[in-house]
Amino acid sequence: xxxxxxxxxxxxxxxxxxxxxxxxxxxxxxxxxxxxxxxxxxxxxxxxxxxxxxxxxxxxxxxxxxxxxxxxxxxxxxxxxxxxxxxxxxxxxxxxxxxxxxxxxxxxxxxxxxxxxxxxxxxxxxxxxxxxxxxxxxxxxxxxxxxxxxxxxxxxxxxxxxxxxxxxxxxxxxxxxxxxxxxxxxxxxxxxxxxxxxxxxxxxxxxxxxxxxxxxxxxxxxxxxxxxxxxxxxxxxxxxxxxxxxxxxxxxxxxxxxxxxxxxxxxxxxxxxxxx
Numbered sequence: 001x002x003x004x005x006x007x008x009x010x011x012x013x014x015x016x017x018x019x020x021x022x023x024x025x026x027x028x029x030x031x032x033x034x035x036x037x038x039x040x041x042x043x044x045x046x047x048x049x050x051x052x053x054x055x056x057x058x059x060x061x062x063x064x065x066x067x068x069x070x071x072x073x074x075x076x077x078x079x080x081x082x083x084x085x086x087x088x089x090x091x092x093x094x095x096x097x098x099x100x101x102x103x104x105x106x107x108x109x110x111x112x113x114x115x116x117x118x119x120x121x122x123x124x125x126x127x128x129x130x131x132x133x134x135x136x137x138x139x140x141x142x143x144x145x146x147x148x149x150x151x152x153x154x155x156x157x158x159x160x161x162x163x164x165x166x167x168x169x170x171x172x173x174x175x176x177x178x179x180x181x182x183x184x185x186x187x188x189x190x191x192x193x194x195x196x197x198x199x200x201x202x203x204x205x206x207x208x209x210x211x212x213x214x215x216x217x218x219x220x221x222x223x224x225x226x227x228x229x230x231x232x233x234x235x236x237x238x239x240x241x242x243x244x245x246x247x248x249x250x251x252x253x254x255x256x257x258x259x260x261x262x263x264x265x266x267x268x269x270x271x272x273x274x275x276x
Contacts, residue, residue, distance in 0.1 A: 049099030056092040123156040133168040150188045163239045170232040178204025206253035
C-alpha cells in the first residue's frame with residue numbers, strides 16, 4: 001500500500017513538473033506572439049512618416065533647384081519669390097521633424113519589451129517606463145482610441161524595469177482590446193507614501209461580476225479564440241508580486257475598467273515586513 005502511495009506521489013510530481021514546463025513554454029510563446037503583433041503595428045506606423053519624409057525630400061530638392069535658378073538671375077523684385085520658396089522648405093522641414101519624432105518615440109519601448117530580463121534590481125523612472133509602454137500601444141490604436149497620461153512626480157523605484165514595462169503593456173493591450181470602436185484610455189501615476197501607484201482606465205465593455213474572480217487565473221480569457229491566451233494578466237500579477245506589490249481592478253460593465261498597480265519604492269530585504 002505504501003509503495004502504491006509513493007508511486008502515486010511520484011506520478012503527481014512528474015505531472016506537476018510537466019504542467020509547469022508547459023506553462024513556461026506557453027508564456028514564452030505569448031511573449032513572442034505579443035512582440036510580433038507590436039512589431040507589425042510599429043512597421044505599419046512607420047509607413048506613413050517614412051512616406052512623408054521621402055515625398056517631402058523630393059519636393060525640397062525640386063524647390064532648391066528652382067531657388068538656385070531664381071537666385072542666379074535674380075533682380076531685386078524677384079527676392080519675394082525666393083523667400084516664398086524658403087518658407088515652403090521650412091514648412092516641410094517641420095513636418096519631417098514631427099515624422100522623425102514619431103518613429104523615434106517607439107524605439108525605447110520596443111527595446112525594453114524585447115530585452116532579456118534583468119537578474120539584478122535597479123532604480124528606474126517609472127514614468128519613463130509608462131511613457132515607453134504608451135508609445136508602443138499607440139501604434140495599434142492611434143486612430144480610434146485617445147490615450148491620455150496624468151503622471152505625477154515620482155521617486156526612482158527599485159525594480160526590474162523590463163518586467164514592469166511588460167506589466168503596463170499587457171494591461172494597456174487589454175484596455176485597447178476591451179474598447180469597441182472609439183474610446184479613451186487614461187494612465188495616471190501617483191506617489192502614496194512608500195509606494196507608487198499606476199492606474200490604467202479604459203472606457204471599454206467592462207468585466208462581468210461572475211468573471212471578476214477569474215481575471216488573474218492562468219489560462220482564463222474573456223477574448224475570442226485567437227485573440228486572448230489567458231496569460232497576460234496572470235503573468236502581470238506574478239511580476240507585480242515579485243516586486244512585493246499588488247495589482248487589482250474595479251470595473252462597471254458597459255462603462256469601463258481601471259487596473260491599479262502598486263509597487264514599493266524600495267524593495268524589502270529579508271526579515272522586513274510590508275503592507276499595501
